[in-house]
Amino acid sequence: MTKEEEFIKYTNPYKKYGEKIDLKIHHTFRVQKLCIEIAKSQNLSNEDIELASTCGLLHDIGRFEQWKRYKSYNDLISLDHGDLGVDILKENNFINKFTNSNKDTILRAVKYHNKYKVPNTLSKRNIYFTNITRDADKIDILYLFVTGGLVTKTENTKMTNKIFKSVLNKQLIRKKDAKTKADEIAIRLGFVFDLNFKKSYEIIKEKDYINKMLKIQIEEAENKELINQLNELQVFINKYIEEMIKC
Numbered sequence: 660m661t662k663e664e665e666f667i668k669y670t671n672p673y674k675k676y677g678e679k680i681d682l683k684i685h686h687t688f689r690v691q692k693l694c695i696e697i698a699k700s701q702n703l704s705n706e707d708i709e710l711a712s713t714c715g716l717l718h719d720i721g722r723f724e725q726w727k728r729y730k731s732y733n734d735l736i737s738l739d740h741g742d743l744g745v746d747i748l749k750e751n752n753f754i755n756k757f758t759n760s761n762k763d764t765i766l767r768a769v770k771y772h773n774k775y776k777v778p779n780t781l782s783k784r785n786i787y788f789t790n791i792t793r794d795a796d797k798i799d800i801l802y803l804f805v806t807g808g809l810v811t812k813t814e815n816t817k818m819t820n821k822i823f824k825s826v827l828n829k830q831l832i833r834k835k836d837a838k839t840k841a842d843e844i845a846i847r848l849g850f851v852f853d854l855n856f857k858k859s860y861e862i863i864k865e866k867d868y869i870n871k872m873l874k875i876q877i878e879e880a881e882n883k884e885l886i887n888q889l890n891e892l893q894v895f896i897n898k899y900i901e902e903m904i905k906c
């Protein structure tokens with residue numbers, strides 16, 4: 660059985676818990692493809708491209724059990740799905756169904772793909788593959804925003820000054836620091852400052868994710884201050900993406 664078939668076999672029994680399970684299955688395969696795309700752009704060996712692919716395939720393996728237990732994908736009110744993924748892969752050596760090598764690197768990528776920061780105590784190689792996984796995951800979150808898979812309504816709020824300034828200072832913001840619905844959008848936009856590979860910026864530019872996402876928000880916004888904030892961020896982020904592609 661291929662690792663993809665193993666993944667489908669594992670997730671099939673969870674489908675009875677509703678269509679939210681399908682969302683994560685589709686997300687997983689898109690992230691896997693993105694991991695491969697980034698890995699190829701880095702001229703990695705076939706073995707390492709395969710490793711990046713496995714990291715993408717398994718990064719959200721904890722999501723299915725999380726939904727079954729909590730009917731929520733919100734880690735803040737349930738549990739850390741990266742940590743849960745590691746437990747699932749370790750239980751009865753489940754990870755062996757997906758790979759015979761680089762298990763430690765895969766487990767680290769699963770554990771740290773959703774953390775605020777990647778610990779610098781990890782080996783360079785483990786950080787590298789964790790970063791591929793994190794970039795791919797973030798790119799797909801932007802995809803979900805522009806395709807309606809993730810809808811965030813600003814509910815007539817604006818970004819709080821602290822959050823707005825943090826984005827302009829290229830600081831990554833913690834989810835729990837969001838005070839308004841508009842702040843949540845600012846946090847998503849701030850993702851672009853936490854990407855690690857030139858290819859990631861090229862994909863975002865090519866797919867025009869930032870402009871598409873902001874267009875939706877600006878069209879729907881009623882709060883004038885929010886419209887100004889979104890316009891300012893649009894210029895700022897586009898410029899940043901251009902700089903990252905050039906360097």
Ligand SMILES: [Fe+2]
Pocket residue numbers: 718719740772773796
């Ligand atoms: Fe995740």
